[in-house]
Amino acid sequence: MSTRTRMALVANLLSLLFSTAVIHSSQSILPLRSFKISANVTYDCIDIYKQPGLNHPLLKTHKIQMKSSVSRPELKMQTSKNETSNKNKIGCPNGTVPILRNTKEYVTNSQIFSEKHFHLLSPDSPGLHIAGVRSNGGPFRGVKAWFSGNALNVGKDQISYSHIYIGSQSKNQINYISAGWIINPGLYGDQRVWTFGFWKGKDGKGCYNTACPGFVQVSKKIPIVEPNVLKPGVPRWLRYSIHQDKTTGNWWITQLMKDAPNEDIGYWPKELFNLLDNGANMAGAGGVVQASPSGLSPPMGNGILPNGGPQDSGVFTNIEVLNSNYVQRKMDSFPMEVLVDSVKCYGLRIGSQKKFPHLGFFFNYGGLGGNECGV
Template identity: 80%
Template sequence: MSTRIRIALVVNLLSLLFLITIVHSNQSTVPLRSFKISENVTYDCIDIYKQPGLKHHLLKTHKIQMKSSVSRPELKMQIGKNETSNKRKIGCPNGTVPILRNTKEYVTNSQMFAEKHFHPLSADSPGTHIAGVRSTTGPFRGVQAWFSANSLNVGKNQVSYSQIYIGSGSENQVNYISAGWIINPGLYGDQRVWTFGFWKGKDEKGCYNTACSGFVQVSKVIPIVEPYYLKTGVPAWMRYSIHQDRNTGNWWITQHMEDAPNEDIGYWPKELFNLLDDGANMVGVGGVVQASPSGLSPPMGNGNLPNGGRQDSGIFANIEVLNSNYEQRKMNYFRTENLLDSEKCYGLRIGTVKPFHRTHLGFFFNYGGPGGISCGV
């Protein structure tokens, strides 16, 4: 064999080895599996230890917590059949988690809307209207509730959402976590109902879902953000809780399932916050809308004022909190404050249920309304 042939073989062999090395090194960034839910919605199954949430600069030494140490009891309620549940289409392989494939436009828009995301510890936000209940007699370790999600006509420059939330404020600093459902065509590109999680921590910057690093996804079947397919006039029931882990101090979001074990979706690590180490000073639940620049406010809840029966308007039910000792109490066990800033367009009606009533509504309230052009600022 000539020297020239030997050199050619060696070069080819080295090239092959180099190619194999490159492919192997890139396997961690290539999803093991993907799920295309609709035209513009795809989830990638990413190695749980290489998920984008862990790239946050405050999480360089963070160790993933696989399961919450706080047992969350089932939420029992009989108010209406959940005819439009979100059928599971995602089931990532073991060791991976579903991450929404973000577009540059989605990431950019999420940063813009994060700056506008209203919370009751902030100054009034122009064009924002709220209807709900909160308590500021903490510290609290968590909050949970049942609530209905509804299809609504929300414009591209409008937002309507319903949420459970916790938070603490000190001087000009705010730590805040919320979760629920949202219709935000400017962010998601459609009028569907989407689940969401939102947080604001040490750096004073907010973030939705996995649009930026910070949230740690743990469930392989339920992502922090996903669309719901709802029929007009037919609500879907959601059952969420946010709670602080007793052992680690991380803040978990759990979806309470019907006729199935609860699913811990994931958590916001304690390292992201500086005012939530010993619980949150405030907990709350309610609806929020953001008007368009023209001043036209979108509908809230299911679009109806709470003037009829319990199922005729938006509803939060079985609202309970964890006190500083992780004891579960109905929210009205503590001093509560009603939040309603536009009676012209929205309403709030606190419910009452007799003990042992078969509906198991617990502490609940109806809320919402049609919105309009004269809702105030």
């Protein structure tokens, strides 16, 4: 066999091997299954060990934790007869997790909104208003609440959300985790009510959901981000817990289910943070809005000021925190402050636990917004 022939055979063999490798590589990142929820919302079932969240440079040696070691008991609660149910349409095969298929626009918008995402440790922002409660000091190992999501008329340049959160601050450094309901047409491209998760870590940067690496999705049926189509005046309840794992130090988000086992959605690995190793020094819950540049503020909660009825306006119920020993306590068992910065447009009223004991510690909040909310 001539030298030229041998070289040709080697070249062909290398070409074949390269082609096989490319095909295998492309197949390994293809979803095993996909769920199209609407025209512009698709979830891909990705191998749990190849999900994009693990691509964060701080997670090169991270080992996935499949289940939280903190058990969160389900509480019984009376809810409105008009409450809508969330019939989950996603069920990925074993070994895969649902990841929202990102568009370039969504990723870009996520980066923009992450830079200016409000948290209780950030400086005041023009047009931003809050109504909520928080406890300081800690250390807190977690926070949980049951709270309603509602359809609202929020403009393209406005934001309205309701969330629970934990955080710590040291000098100019901030670690922060938040999760709940959000209406943000600038980010999601519509007025639907989305569930969301947000974090800000040791590098000073933050991220929504799975728009960039960091969050590790574990549930195969409940994604960290999901749209909900709600009818005006008909709430949907979200029962969330953010808590630090006793064994690993990771920060989990769990959906507390009604008449079903609780679902661990996933977690933010401890490697992302440098101020949350031994708990957080702040925990809270409430509503936040961002006005448009013109000064017009959107509605908060369900758009109605608190008037005494436990379900007549937006509501957070069964608000509890985990103390340093992982003992669950009502938030008002700790020093607590009420935060309302625009009484012209939004309000907050602490509920009567004697009158409504099944709601635990709760408060009503919200308002219509408008042009007179201040800066």
